[in-house]
Amino acid sequence: MTSRAGPRAAGTDGSDFKHREKVAPHYQMSASLKSEIKKLTIVHLVIWLLIASQVTITHFKLFSHDVVAMPYQWEYPYLLSLLPSLLSGMAMPKNNISYLVISMISAGLFSVAPLIFGAMEMFPVAQQxxxxxxxxxFIFGFSAVSVMYLLMVIAIQVHAGQIYYSKKLLDAWFDSTQEKKKK
Structure with missing residues (x-):
């Protein structure tokens, strides 16, 4: 033991600190997975804002329908996809397993399901x-179906990543709680 005012403890040269600086692997994994989920959540928020702005613009008739097309049916339930992101954000600080599980289930229901429905809804228009x-x-001169399919491809990847990393995070948290119960 060292003190600020006194000499160093006998028998140590100060190089015996390496073993104390190691972090348990599940804590390292938890931190890296939380970081990945936060990055994906930011991308999801950008996608959500784009869709919400289209719905808002057409609802309040801020632009003509020639400039910004009416939203497809799937876009309205997709607006609920913000809830899973909020739940996962609430689960992260205190490693709340139940919030993370609810977030994963609601991500499938409110995020992935509307995107699958939207792909089926827009398929005849894309085929034409x-x-x-x-x-x-059209959306600002671009084909609305092309823009929305591009957005959907990105959104599916983001939500699949969120669910995948959430599952891995859940496993890391569950393993650490099982280790604590064993002791």
Whole structure:
């Protein structure tokens, strides 16, 4: 033991600190997984804001429908996809397993399910655009179905990543609580 005012403890040269600086692997994994989930949540918020702005613009008629197309049916339930992100954000600080489980289940229900429904809803329009080169809905001059499919591809990857990393985080938290119970 050292003190600020006194000499160093006998029998140590100060190089015996390496073993005390190691962090348990599940804590390292938890920190890295939380970081990945936070990054994906930020990307999800950007996607959510884009869809929410389209819905808001068309609802309040801020632009004509020629500039910003009416939202597809799937976009309205997708707006609920903010809830799983909020729940996972609430689960992170105190490693709350129940919030994380609810977040994972609601991500499938409010995030992935509307995207799958949207892919099916927009498929005939995309098929018509591909076969005949005709688009009837536009978002700032671009085909609405093309823009929304691009957004959906990114959103599916983001939500799949969130669910995957949440499951791995859940496993890390569960392993650490099981180790504590064994002791």
């Amino acid at each position: 655009l591909y076969r005949h080169g005709k688009a009837y809905r």
